[in-house]
Amino acid sequence: MKLISSKILTISALALFVILSGCANSHRILINPSIPIHNSNIGNGLTVAVKVVDSRSSNVISKWQGGFKVRKFTVISQGDLKDIFTTRVRQALSMLGFAPKNFTLKSERTLELEILNIKSRYQENPPKINIQVKADIKAICNNQKKRVSKNFSSRKNRSGISPASFPNENLLNDNLSEIMGKIFSDPAIISCLSH
Numbered sequence: 001m002k003l004i005s006s007k008i009l010t011i012s013a014l015a016l017f018v019i020l021s022g023c024a025n026s027h028r029i030l031i032n033p034s035i036p037i038h039n040s041n042i043g044n045g046l047t048v049a050v051k052v053v054d055s056r057s058s059n060v061i062s063k064w065q066g067g068f069k070v071r072k073f074t075v076i077s078q079g080d081l082k083d084i085f086t087t088r089v090r091q092a093l094s095m096l097g098f099a100p101k102n103f104t105l106k107s108e109r110t111l112e113l114e115i116l117n118i119k120s121r122y123q124e125n126p127p128k129i130n131i132q133v134k135a136d137i138k139a140i141c142n143n144q145k146k147r148v149s150k151n152f153s154s155r156k157n158r159s160g161i162s163p164a165s166f167p168n169e170n171l172l173n174d175n176l177s178e179i180m181g182k183i184f185s186d187p188a189i190i191s192c193l194s195h
Contacts, residue, residue: 028078029169033176035092043098049107052085062120092184114138128160141192148192154178
């Protein structure tokens with residue numbers, strides 16, 4: 001009888017370990033914001049050197065732990081965000097009629113984007129979850145003696161989301177797309193770049 005109880009206890013402990021370890025997941029998401037602006041000739045072919053800096057302390061966007069510490073998730077961006085944002089900044093500048101180029105210390109006209117923060121938070125609301133995403137990006141324009149530096153932020157919330165949609169990559173990209181739209185329609189940034 002003791003042997004059977006011991007086997008049942010061992011099997012139960014092993015099954016619990018497998019379940020708990022199976023519930024600790026790392027999700028890699030693709031950060032790929034769009035550029036919600038219209039084509040324009042405002043840049044008049046002026047060259048702009050592009051630089052992107054990722055100032056975040058880590059690549060982790062979120063760490064989430066469910067009730068009773070059974071489910072654990074870590075959300076991490078896949079790929080190098082500097083490369084992704086450099087491509088998007090170049091695309092936006094081209095859409096506005098500028099001629100983007102590689103950054104050098106001797107560049108006369110530059111646009112630097114500094115990624116300050118990209119975070120998401122999750123809250124259980126059984127059987128659904130609530131999500132909040134937030135991002136902060138600094139845009140710095142240098143044009144000979146003129147300098148404009150501005151922070152751009154966006155925050156979005158969604159409630160009652162199915163846990164199956166976790167980690168909600170689309171909401172994060174919508175958030176970043178909104179910031180990109182703000183940067184490339186900001187009068188002070190555009191004025192700095194075009195003079």
